[in-house]
Amino acid sequence: MFLVLLLLPLILHAFALNQEGLFLLRVKQSLSDPTNALSSWDQRDLSPCNWRGVFCHSVTGRVQSVDLSQLQLAGPFPLFLCRLPSLRSISLANNSINSYLPPQISTCQNLTTLDLSLNLIAGPLPPSLAGIPTLGNLTLAMNNFSGEIPASFALFQSLRVLNLAGNLLNGTVPVFLSNVSTLKELDLGYNPFLPGFIPSQFGNLTNLEQLFLAGCNLVGRIPSTLGRLTRLRNLDLSNNRLTWSIPSSISELKSIEQIEIYENSLSGVLPLTLGNLSTLKRFDASTNELTGTIPSGLCGLQLESLNLFENRLEGTLPGSITSSKYLQDLKLYNNNLSGTLPSQLGENSSLQYLDLSYNQFSGEIPESLCAKGKLEDIILINNSFSGKIPESIGKCQSLGRIRFKHNLFSGQVPDGLWGLPRVFLLELAENSFSGQISKMISTAHNLSVLSISNNRFSGSIPDEIGSLGGTLVEIFASGNGFTGRIPESLVKLRQLVTLDLSGNMIEGGIPVGIKGWMNLNELNLANNKLSGGIPTDIGSLPVLNYLDLSGNSFSGKIPVELQNLKLNELNLSNNQLSGELPPFFAKEMYRNSFLGNPGLCGDFEGLCPKIGQSKNRSHAWILRSIFVLAGLVLVVGLLWFYLKYRNLKKNKRRVTIAKWRSFHKIGFSEFEIVDRLYEENVIGSGASGKVYKVVLGNGDTVAVKKLNRGVKKDDSLSTDTERDEFEIEVEMLEKIRHKNIVRLWCCCNDGDSKLLVYEYMPNGSLGDLLHSSKGGLLDWPTRYKIALDAAEGLSYLHHDCAPPIVHRDVKSNNILLDAEFGAKVADFGVAKIVKRVGEGAEPMSVIAGSYGYIAPEYAYTLRVNEKSDIYSFGVVILELVTGKPPNDPEFGDKDVVKWVCVTFDQKGADQVIDPRLDLTYKEEICRVLDIGLLCTNALPINRPSMRNVVKLLQEAVGRTS
Structure with a gap:
């Protein structure tokens, strides 16, 4: 009997543990578990303490915590969890928990942590949650709670x-x-609240x-009472409609590390007392709409990043900015700042990014900018800087981008600057630099x-x-005083796309061996002293569409091989060319391309010289005239009859052509476009219209998007009720010039028809190719190149821009692919210019984007932000890595982002990577996968900028920028 009494507590204890296990099995039964993540939950065990996600007290053995996050579980919230008497923490984050949160949740009376973020829970927030006396952490972000x-x-x-964010x-x-005085973290961001003020009681x-x-759709001013929050480390009021000035009381935030108030309509000057924030x-x-100067004290803080671009700041850059030991990122572009830079800028801090473009700064560049050897970007375009570039900049091995365009710099460029090993963009245009290009290049x-x-x-190149x-891809060296010959070594530049040496004094001929310029798109050697014949090899350059050799002394015949080119601009005027025009160029549209060549003959009146005409020539002219007159009699009769038949069509075409606009010099007639829009040429269609493949008379191919009459962008994408897709796309593409943005040749809008004529991309879209049977053609190096190309375009x-x-x-x-699988970003029908200075941050009327690519926060706030593009691009990266579309039946209710997170965490990279890829690249693929996950972070603040995405992608395969 004594032994039974002694063992009774242990028997009861075992029974209690079994009971908790039974409750958890009921939880398992109530949830859908497509990946069998809860397979270890087995009723044959006496204790659930070894089950996945279950954590017990080390002494009592009672269940204290259940963490089932990222397991692809679905179903309603499992109330049986509240039957566990010692349970203190529940995490079901990043699953597909749906339905609503029942008011009985309050029966979890000992709960301290409840994390249900990143699920599909809808309905109102249960008021009963406040009845859990011990609850310290309530995280319900990224769901569909309403009310x-x-x-x-x-x-x-x-x-x-x-x-409760998102x-x-x-x-x-x-x-x-404001009555919850215990709060340390209050997150309400990205909810569609009604316009309202920040409660002053939050102080x-x-x-x-x-x-x-x-x-949060906040309006009005920032309350001065926020200055009472002396323990506040992070204040984010961005993407609202706040007005008035920044209160001076903000300087009382003694613990503040980060203040983000961008994308508002704040005005006035920056408070002078900002310099008191020693922890910022x-x-x-x-x-915003800020004016005035930068307070000197602000620049002496422990700043890592100071961003004040797109305001109306005036005045000078304070000298105290040099005292900051922590300043890494200084961006003040698009303001009205003037004066000189502090002489010791960068001396005390590891400055990495400096962008002062579009201001009125003057004076010289400080020697100390790269004192710590960390400077990566120095962007000073459109200012009035003068003097020489310091020798110290020429020794800054960390530099990746140097942009000094449109200033007053002079003197010689330091030799070391030409040869910096990490620089990928060296822009010195529109200054007064002298000297030669150093051999150190x-x-x-x-x-x-x-x-x-x-x-x-x-000097010579x-x-x-x-x-x-x-x-090397692009060389722009026009408008200088270069002499000598074009170096023979230039033919080794196999990646060259643009070569512009116009407006110099270069002599000799074009080098032999230019056949290697397979990517050359633009060749401009105009207004030099070049001589000799035009090489026939130019005719073999497959993508050349801009050729300007005017204003030189080229002689001999025009090579007939030039007829092989698909040129949008040709200029051979003002040379010493002779002989007959090649038949293809004997057209009125090319007249101006050949003027000023005394020995050149063609059928254009005034092109050939009229000197020393012989009697034979006169006879020939008479005979020709007779034949012409006889022909005219016949033609007039036929024309009179034919005109009635063609009249309607011609009138229609005249109206159409009158509405054409060209954005480049094109080598084709608009009539060719109108006459070739056959149904058999359709290569794509959608709600807004059709896309045609049109092969032109010159052998070139273009893509023509014909928009339906009166059709605006589909409701799921439409953002502007007054400006349709056509107007938006034309506005965007007519001013964009980038190798990774699709080129718009011309457009037509006559009311009945809206046509957009683009360069033709023979490999179609990435989505169509990747998710079809041809997806195996895209090996990993090709997919990586596509990702990098698209990132550079964005x-x-x-x-x-x-x-x-x-x-x-x-x-x-x-994302469209050319013949070499180079990627170009296309379809700007819903693009948006980011708010200009002085304009309100108007929200969009509805969500823009495509299902599976829309950033989580964009579903709750319709304000334009680059971070949504970055999220969408992250989804594209995950597509390239996995080979799967953003939404696939395999994912159930999840999208590719959640599927990758869960699968990678549970099963490793091999179960995520597209099985069609060669796993010898696995290390690279995993690095790019990490970049995709970084871009698709649920919180916008944690996503990198597109500039940093490009850099990360370059570094993923060992390249540095």
Whole structure:
């Protein structure tokens, strides 16, 4: 009997553990488990403590925590969890928990943590949640909760974290949350609240360390009472409609590390007392309406990033900026700042990015900019900087981009600058630089673009430039004083796309061996002293469409091989060419291409000289005239009859042609486009119209998008009720010039027809190719190249267009592939120019984008932001790695982002990577996969910029920028 009494507690204890196991088995039965993630939950075990995701107390053996995050589970919230008496933590994050959250959740009376983020839960927030007295962390972000935040939430007793970001909550940001004095983190961002003010009572939350109210439709001013939040480390009020000035009380945030108030309509000057924030590391007030100067104290802080671009800042850059030991990122472009740069800028900090473009700065560049050897970007375009480039810049081995265009620089460029090993963009155009290109350029192994036009450079172009054949893509050197010959080594530049040496004094002929320029698109050697014959090899350059050799002394005949080219512009005028025109060029449209060549003959009146005409010539002229007159009699009769038949069609075409606009010099007639829109030429169609493949008379091929009459972008994509897809696309593409953006040749809008004529991309779209039986043609090096090309195109839109452009419909079907699988971003029908200075950040009327590519926050706030493009591009990367579309039946209710996260975590990379890929590239593929996951981070703030995405992709295969 004594033994039985002794063992009774253990028997009861075992029974209790079994009971908890039974409750958990009921949880398992209530959930859909497509990946069998809960296979270890076996009723044959006496204790559930060894089951996956179940954590027990080390002494009592009671279940204290259940973590089933990222397991692809689906179904309603499992209330049986609340039967576990010692349960303190539940995490079902990143699953497909659906239905609504039942009010019985309050029966989890000992709960301290409830994390249901990134699920599909809908309906109202249960007021009963506030009845859990121990609840300290409530994270319900990225679901579909709707309605207002319950008033009962003011009654939480122990709540430290309340995260409701990225839902469908309405009403206004509630004042009563200020009663929850225990709060350390309040995240309400990206909810479609009604327009409302930031409650001034939030200043009572003195324990608050993070306040996240981005994209909450906030209006009015920033309340001065926020200055009471002395423990606040992160303040994010971005993407709202806040007005007035920044309150000076913000300087009382003694613990603040990050302030983000960009994309608002704040005005006035920056408070002078900002310099008191000794812990501040990141300050971003870009895209507002601020005026005045930068407070000197602000620049002496522990800043890592200072972003004030797109405001109305005036005045000078304060000298105290040099005292910052932590400043890494200084971006002040598109303001009205003037004066000189502090002489010790960069001396005390590891400065990495400096962008002061589009201001009125003057004076010289400080020697100390690269004192710490970390400077990667120095962008000073469109200012009034003068003097020489410091020798220290020529020794800055970390530099990747140097952009000094349109300043007043002079003197010789340091030899070392020409040969910096990481520089991929060297832009010195439109200054007064002199001297020669240094032979040290041979060490610039990463140089892609050399832009030095409109300076005073002289001497010969060094042979050493030919050693950059693996990287150099564009050379712009026009408007200088270069002499000597075109170096023979230039033919080694196999990647060359553009060569512009016009407006110099270069002599000799075009080098032998230019057949290797297989990618050359533009050759401009105009206005030099070149002589000799035009090489027949030019006719073998497959993609050349711009050829200008005018203003030289070329002689001899025009090679008939030039007829093989598909030129949009040809200019051979003002040379010494002779002989007959090749038949293809004996057309009126090419007349101006051959003027000023005294010995050149063709059928154009005035082209050939009328000197020394012989009697035979006169006889020939008479005979020709007789034949012409006889022919006219016959033709007039036929024409009179034929005209009636053709009259309607011709009139229609005249109306059509009158509405054509060309954005490049085109080598084809608009009539050819109109007459070749046959149904058998359709290569694609959608709600807005059809796309035709049109082969022109000159052998060229174009793609023609014919939009349906009166059709605007599909409702799921439409964003502007007054401006349709045609107008938006033309506005965007007529001013964009980038090798990774599809080229718009011309367009037509006559009311009845809206036509957009693009360059033809023979390999179609990435989506069609990747997700078809031909997907196996895309090996990993090709997929990587496509990702990098598309990233560079988007980076151009975000960072190099002024103002920036957000595409808003990035997807694999809008990435087109040329004959060499080079990628170009297309379809700008819903693109948007980022808000200009002084304009309100108007939200879009509905969501733009395609299902599976839309960023989570974009479903809740319709404001334009580059971060949504970055998310969509991340999805494209995951498509390239997995070979799967963004939505696949295999994923169930998930998309490719969630599927990759869960599968990679549970089964490893091999189960994620497309089985058609060669796993010898596995390390590279995994690096690119990580970039895709970084781009698709649920929080926009954690996504890299497109410029950094390009850099990460380059580094993924060992390249550095």
